[in-house]
Amino acid sequence: MTMIFGVPLAVFMGQLTLGLVNGAFYALLSLGLAVIFGLLKIVNFAHGAQYMLGAFAALLGFRYLGINYWLALLLVPLVVGAFGVLLERFLLRRIAHLDHLYGLLLTFGLALIFEGTLVNFFGVSGARYATPEILQGGLNLGFMFLPTYRAWVLVAALAMCLFTWFMIERTRLGAYLRAGTENSQLMQAFGVNVPLLITLTYGFGVALAAFAGVLAAPLYPVSPTMGSSLLIVVFAVVVIGGMGSILGAIITGLAMGIIEGLTKVYYPEASNTVIFFVMIVVLMLRPVGLFGKEA
Amino acid sequence: MMTESQPMAAPSAVMERQKRAKFRRNMFYLALIVVGLVAPFLAYPVFLMKVLCFALFACAFNLLLGYAGLLSFGHAAFLATGGYVTGYLLASYPGLTPELGIIAGTVMATLLGVLFGVLSIRRQGIYFAMVTLAIAQLVYFMFVQAPFTGGEDGLHGVPRGELFGFISLSSNLAMYYFVFAIFIFGFALIQRTVHSPFGQVLKAIRENEPRAVSLGYNADAYKLVAFVISAGLAGLAGSTKTVVFQLASLTDAHWHMSGEVILMTLLGGVGTLLGPLMGAGIVVSLQHILAQSPLGNWVSVILGIIFVFCVLSFRSGIVGELDKMYRKNFK
Numbered sequence: 314m315t316m317i318f319g320v321p322l323a324v325f326m327g328q329l330t331l332g333l334v335n336g337a338f339y340a341l342l343s344l345g346l347a348v349i350f351g352l353l354k355i356v357n358f359a360h361g362a363q364y365m366l367g368a369f370a371a372l373l374g375f376r377y378l379g380i381n382y383w384l385a386l387l388l389v390p391l392v393v394g395a396f397g398v399l400l401e402r403f404l405l406r407r408i409a410h411l412d413h414l415y416g417l418l419l420t421f422g423l424a425l426i427f428e429g430t431l432v433n434f435f436g437v438s439g440a441r442y443a444t445p446e447i448l449q450g451g452l453n454l455g456f457m458f459l460p461t462y463r464a465w466v467l468v469a470a471l472a473m474c475l476f477t478w479f480m481i482e483r484t485r486l487g488a489y490l491r492a493g494t495e496n497s498q499l500m501q502a503f504g505v506n507v508p509l510l511i512t513l514t515y516g517f518g519v520a521l522a523a524f525a526g527v528l529a530a531p532l533y534p535v536s537p538t539m540g541s542s543l544l545i546v547v548f549a550v551v552v553i554g555g556m557g558s559i560l561g562a563i564i565t566g567l568a569m570g571i572i573e574g575l576t577k578v579y580y581p582e583a584s585n586t587v588i589f590f591v592m593i594v595v596l597m598l599r600p601v602g603l604f605g606k607e608a
Numbered sequence: 609m610m611t612e613s614q615p616m617a618a619p620s621a622v623m624e625r626q627k628r629a630k631f632r633r634n635m636f637y638l639a640l641i642v643v644g645l646v647a648p649f650l651a652y653p654v655f656l657m658k659v660l661c662f663a664l665f666a667c668a669f670n671l672l673l674g675y676a677g678l679l680s681f682g683h684a685a686f687l688a689t690g691g692y693v694t695g696y697l698l699a700s701y702p703g704l705t706p707e708l709g710i711i712a713g714t715v716m717a718t719l720l721g722v723l724f725g726v727l728s729i730r731r732q733g734i735y736f737a738m739v740t741l742a743i744a745q746l747v748y749f750m751f752v753q754a755p756f757t758g759g760e761d762g763l764h765g766v767p768r769g770e771l772f773g774f775i776s777l778s779s780n781l782a783m784y785y786f787v788f789a790i791f792i793f794g795f796a797l798i799q800r801t802v803h804s805p806f807g808q809v810l811k812a813i814r815e816n817e818p819r820a821v822s823l824g825y826n827a828d829a830y831k832l833v834a835f836v837i838s839a840g841l842a843g844l845a846g847s848t849k850t851v852v853f854q855l856a857s858l859t860d861a862h863w864h865m866s867g868e869v870i871l872m873t874l875l876g877g878v879g880t881l882l883g884p885l886m887g888a889g890i891v892v893s894l895q896h897i898l899a900q901s902p903l904g905n906w907v908s909v910i911l912g913i914i915f916v917f918c919v920l921s922f923r924s925g926i927v928g929e930l931d932k933m934y935r936k937n938f939k
Binding site: 350354355356404407408411413414415417418419421422423424425426428429430432433541545546548549551552582585586589590592593596597600 | 679727728730731733734735737738739741742743745746749750753863867870874905906907908909911912913914915916919920923
């Protein structure tokens, strides 16, 4: 059997895939944070809770309305995104003129409310969400066994990342968004409806989190606390990559997933802390982050 | 501003006013101390000790947010470090007196503060919050895995011991006065820091960092010192709490705790000396009352709602609002 640094190839590749899948979630979530941060200048602390809401919406939609996975993948981001639009319009906008730390505190409060409410109704132990039939099973690649659903998550998450990149870098709406990130007052002077743009941007960022939540539902236990611990890791990823660039967020997310996966193979004790250590090293060597643009 | 044409009597009038303000402030503190001394006869001492520990924790946090403008989302790490180190030492070495255990815990938290500070002040604003949160999570995972913390169970049965080797702390009243003395010490240290030239520079950096730097102040060094003092006092609060409740657990290291101390400070009034004391009192009382009511499971939702409410329409906090009212009506 082929060995890589004393580990069987199949185990190595298996952990690498797990790491890549985790990395895809880091990428999707940090992308959403970066999009929101670009225009609103706030860190959306409710991002983890909104990811969790996405997973729960898929679970409850299936249980009570019979909405299948594919429909959920389309509907849930729209519904949760619309909820995000309401949050921006009625809460975040009221404090937009203040120090941006207040935005962080407000979304932190919201995260506590969402998480606490769902804990009361569903407890902290997770529920299972069935993998759609067509994605069950796996492929035998000869050197490893690749579960179909994980492969699908990887493809779907990367496709969504590329779609977001395309929207922002290659469309007119994206051009507005980038211009608004640079100087929103000037944009407004040119007659662009900046408040509407901000509302839509927040809604889109939230929808990205919900999309990630639906993707995660068949993979991890669906529990009210599934988002918060993930979010802290995503924060570290954001600090490592810097929130300056879209591609930077995607690359950093995937890279951190791989590093975490490999740590699980070679030094499992450190697997849930390795990303924080990477963050510390990056802070010491390059404080603005790998792809950071600020001075 | 004073100008040349004003009469010479003016400076002494200003000094007179300042003197009177200082006198009033001292009388106020004296009254608070008297209230603190009488309090254990009017309320349950264990509850009061909990309030004082969290009040010291919140005051330490407020030194950073209110006077240096740095929002730390990782202060739970210092509270827990103080608690675990003190708890471990007192439980493993029976000869150790509680004050030495508390000093050791505080020193460890201070050292951790140096590490945290050096790393986190490299980033500002929102990034600072995220960096402190991430490092605190790292500390949390370390406590989960470390052999001396008892993992998920935590440390139990930490002896209160005898203060200085001859004052038994087993009675709640004796324990209360010890905690009260520690609180007074911490509060006085913060009060002195804020009103010292060092505190003035800190405020200047908070208001306009580039300007303070252009005046020749090393902003990073000032921030680091503020961070370390804050971390040390948070550790002192954690150490004291461990001696009072005779246990140290992962709850203190969890990010919820970092959020709670922010809420206490925000509710009481960021950047006011008494705000965190008041905020801690209210939050601890609320948790106490809710725990016995049918709403017991909704504590974190209710804290979240208060959070949102404070940010939306109560940003000066209770003490801040009272201060505004006082200035409007009596001056």
